[in-house]
Amino acid sequence: MMQNCTDMASVLERYYLTSIYAVEFCIGSLGNLVVVLGYVFCLKEWQSCNIYIFNLAVSDLIFLCTLPHLSYLYASKHSEARPYTCVINRYILHVNLYSSILFMAWLSMDRFLLVKYPQRNHRLLEKKTALLVTALTWLTVNVEVTPMIVLMVQDLQRRKWLRCKDFASLKGDINTLAYSLGLTVTGYVLPLLALCVFSYKISRLLRERAQGRKTALFRHPLRVVASVTAMFLVLYTPYHVMRNIRIASRELWPEVEGCTRAYIKSLYILTRPLAFLHSVINPVFYFLMGDKFRELLLAKLRKLCGRSARRQQQGEPAEGR
Numbered sequence: 001m002m003q004n005c006t007d008m009a010s011v012l013e014r015y016y017l018t019s020i021y022a023v024e025f026c027i028g029s030l031g032n033l034v035v036v037l038g039y040v041f042c043l044k045e046w047q048s049c050n051i052y053i054f055n056l057a058v059s060d061l062i063f064l065c066t067l068p069h070l071s072y073l074y075a076s077k078h079s080e081a082r083p084y085t086c087v088i089n090r091y092i093l094h095v096n097l098y099s100s101i102l103f104m105a106w107l108s109m110d111r112f113l114l115v116k117y118p119q120r121n122h123r124l125l126e127k128k129t130a131l132l133v134t135a136l137t138w139l140t141v142n143v144e145v146t147p148m149i150v151l152m153v154q155d156l157q158r159r160k161w162l163r164c165k166d167f168a169s170l171k172g173d174i175n176t177l178a179y180s181l182g183l184t185v186t187g188y189v190l191p192l193l194a195l196c197v198f199s200y201k202i203s204r205l206l207r208e209r210a211q212g213r214k215t216a217l218f219r220h221p222l223r224v225v226a227s228v229t230a231m232f233l234v235l236y237t238p239y240h241v242m243r244n245i246r247i248a249s250r251e252l253w254p255e256v257e258g259c260t261r262a263y264i265k266s267l268y269i270l271t272r273p274l275a276f277l278h279s280v281i282n283p284v285f286y287f288l289m290g291d292k293f294r295e296l297l298l299a300k301l302r303k304l305c306g307r308s309a310r311r312q313q314q315g316e317p318a319e320g321r
Contacts, residue, residue: 005258014074032283034283039053070089091148109124112198203222228285
């Protein structure tokens with residue numbers, strides 16, 4: 001039971017984070033696993049959007065596989081006994097956080113170009129270009145996250161390698177608040193602006209074209225891109241706002257009372273699973289963006305179900321004997 005305001009954060013970590021992370025793992029891992037397996041076994045001819053989606057699904061799946069361990073630690077109130085596991089988990093978490101919105105920005109660009117060039121005769125719609133953009137995306141995200149890894153190692157050294165802390169609780173030689181603000185701008189704000197720009201460009205392109213069936217067919221990419229933009233705005237904004245407030249309350253506002261500091265930390269904890277919810281929702285957009293992939297996957301599932309039904313029918317007479 002919670003005795004005072006300072007216990008609020010520990011209660012949220014033990015019950016709220018444990019349960020939400022477990023639910024996100026159970027739902028999200030299934031959806032992303034289906035997408036990854038579907039791409040590997042069903043899709044023979046890959047296009048640029050398929051490359052972005054596959055990388056994003058793999059990133060989401062790897063991240064979701066770290067959640068059971070985090071749930072166990074929070075539920076049992078154990079500190080991470082293996083420092084390298086702590087660093088790897090936090091690395092995967094933040095790489096996924098910022099690669100997701102960046103890959104979605106490239107997917108939105110891809111949808112815009114597809115509307116503008118239906119014959120796919122633009123260089124950015126080529127598979128080679130998509131592979132290059134993918135490699136640059138992973139490089140960019142790793143560069144963004146590297147200072148955080150340095151901070152984690154320094155913080156673990158200060159704590160004699162005994163306690164694994166979240167990003168907003170780290171202390172080291174790097175200015176945590178300045179780094180967090182820079183990461184917020186480069187890793188979240190700029191990709192979000194790109195999503196907004198491509199939504200606007202698609203809508204403007206549709207308005208410029210004559211009204212008719214052809215225009216109506218292209219409204220689907222606009223709805224998908226606008227929905228993706230809204231998802232990241234709703235899920236990522238509270239997390240980034242509260243993360244920076246949490247760091248500022250520790251570094252810039254030493255006069256803040258204990259309960260106020262506890263409330264800030266608790267609000268920050270509430271926003272963390274909300275931000276990671278994108279890994280659960282992303283598969284919905286994968287199916288909406290890749291019409292050919294969706295048809296191939298459904299055909300494969302129907303074929304597997306048909307085989308299973310035939311095997312059961314063939315086995316029934318044998319059992320009757």
